Amino acid sequence: MRHSLILRIFALLFAAALIAIWQLATDARLFSPVFFPSPLRTITALIDGASRGTLWSALAATCLRMFYGWVLASLLGIVLGAAIARSGPIRAYLEPTLEFLRPLPASAVIPPAILFFGLSNEMTVAVIAFGAVWPVLLGSYHGFTNVEPRLEEVAAVHGMGALEYLWKIAFPGALPDIFAGIRVSLAIALILAVVTEMQAALPGLGFNILMAQRMFRSPELYAGIIVLGGLGFLTNQALLIAERRLLRWRTLTR
Amino acid sequence: MQSRSDASATTAKPPALRMRNLSLSYGVGPSRKLILDAIDLDVAEGEFLSIIGPSGCGKTTLLRLLAGLVPPSAGEIFFHEQPVTGPSRSRVIVFQDYGRALLPWRKVWANVALALESRGIARAERRDRAYALLERMGLTAVGDYFPGQLSGGMQQRVQIARALALEPQLLLMDEPFGALDAMTRQALQDEIARLALEQQITVVFITHDLEEAIYLGDRVVALAANPGRVASSSEVDLPRPRNQLTTREDPRFLAHRHRLFGLLMDH
Numbered sequence: 001m002r003h004s005l006i007l008r009i010f011a012l013l014f015a016a017a018l019i020a021i022w023q024l025a026t027d028a029r030l031f032s033p034v035f036f037p038s039p040l041r042t043i044t045a046l047i048d049g050a051s052r053g054t055l056w057s058a059l060a061a062t063c064l065r066m067f068y069g070w071v072l073a074s075l076l077g078i079v080l081g082a083a084i085a086r087s088g089p090i091r092a093y094l095e096p097t098l099e100f101l102r103p104l105p106a107s108a109v110i111p112p113a114i115l116f117f118g119l120s121n122e123m124t125v126a127v128i129a130f131g132a133v134w135p136v137l138l139g140s141y142h143g144f145t146n147v148e149p150r151l152e153e154v155a156a157v158h159g160m161g162a163l164e165y166l167w168k169i170a171f172p173g174a175l176p177d178i179f180a181g182i183r184v185s186l187a188i189a190l191i192l193a194v195v196t197e198m199q200a201a202l203p204g205l206g207f208n209i210l211m212a213q214r215m216f217r218s219p220e221l222y223a224g225i226i227v228l229g230g231l232g233f234l235t236n237q238a239l240l241i242a243e244r245r246l247l248r249w250r251t252l253t254r
Numbered sequence: 255m256q257s258r259s260d261a262s263a264t265t266a267k268p269p270a271l272r273m274r275n276l277s278l279s280y281g282v283g284p285s286r287k288l289i290l291d292a293i294d295l296d297v298a299e300g301e302f303l304s305i306i307g308p309s310g311c312g313k314t315t316l317l318r319l320l321a322g323l324v325p326p327s328a329g330e331i332f333f334h335e336q337p338v339t340g341p342s343r344s345r346v347i348v349f350q351d352y353g354r355a356l357l358p359w360r361k362v363w364a365n366v367a368l369a370l371e372s373r374g375i376a377r378a379e380r381r382d383r384a385y386a387l388l389e390r391m392g393l394t395a396v397g398d399y400f401p402g403q404l405s406g407g408m409q410q411r412v413q414i415a416r417a418l419a420l421e422p423q424l425l426l427m428d429e430p431f432g433a434l435d436a437m438t439r440q441a442l443q444d445e446i447a448r449l450a451l452e453q454q455i456t457v458v459f460i461t462h463d464l465e466e467a468i469y470l471g472d473r474v475v476a477l478a479a480n481p482g483r484v485a486s487s488s489e490v491d492l493p494r495p496r497n498q499l500t501t502r503e504d505p506r507f508l509a510h511r512h513r514l515f516g517l518l519m520d521h
Binding site: 148150151153154156157158159160168169172173175247248249250252253254 | 321323340341342343346347349351354355357358359360368369372399400402403404405420
């Protein structure tokens, strides 16, 4: 308890030290303030954006994009992973195609996605889902293939049907692996939300950052980056808390 | 070697379980391996049958056949005159590896409720009925724990409670106490003997522990290995309820022990 408190204090001190160095470097004019603002100016820009509301609308747009894409990727990944794991024919049919698609950089599918969906939110959701589906798919596949064989027999003795078995035995058993994939996917979803906004000039934090860069408004540029970092940090923390609650049985041992 | 007709051993009532010419082999052609060779056994209703044998004699395989988890290569099993073709809630198996047989993400009471769910018992009733069973196994205090938080003996009790929740007619136990320490094992032996007597459940109990087989069984069947076959079958004429001290000191108990020990050594 005390130990972890000390660690936390040091973690905060480290972050504070970095900001201090940043402030000192800008005070010393090591970089031109046009390209590299001081922390103070950055925070002022942040507060300014928050009070004018522009920050909130951009944040909301990026959050929604990321959320829809990530949810779609997660559902798709869980279902596909389960299907491939549980069915030999499905695996045989899908595996070569998936192995071809998997290494494709998600940014490479932005142009065809724009042709299909236009410069729209649907396009960004499709691209995010494409890029973020793989970790969930792999996690789900791994989880659904490694179900305790003994539990399959328990299911048989209890006369469970296929769906009941999937819901009561296989899915809860695969959940730890699914969660591992879902967390990686969340990070990818944030990256792709920003990239697609920049490519398609759709409103959001990514687009704001790009505009700030083009207009040499470096405080706004860095303010946007800080918000993005905070967004990634908080969403990951929220997912960790959800995971800890749902998988409580794994940490509670004798 | 002693061999006798099992049908004559019990009353006129038809046996609960009949095995006829039951064989199992793996592989084909020259690599074919015979695991169980023409097992003929009857188990009377309400009987507690212990099966012992050296490792590799196919006793676990025999139990899995009875549970319907594996189909036989030849021969037939009849349970109350009906051929066994697959698993059934009326023939429930209790596994030795309790740690893998429980759902680790479900609390203890919910593990028992799994059996109630499969019997179609209404959600509102499940918790109370699960707790009633847990009370019988002395587990009330840990109903809201996860299995991983319990000792091995308690986890095995949970598995037995779940098996009882199915209200089976036949309880198949595969070395259920093999992984437990001596004290826990004795306590669970007495509990299962009491439950079997109270509920009039037919039990087939696999063990490699000679004394456990005699202590629990109405009858002890010894299997010989390579291939697995019935080597002997003998009634245990010890009064019930049995007692860990006096029963084990009874001259009849010791006589059984001597005879079966010699038999297992021969094979």
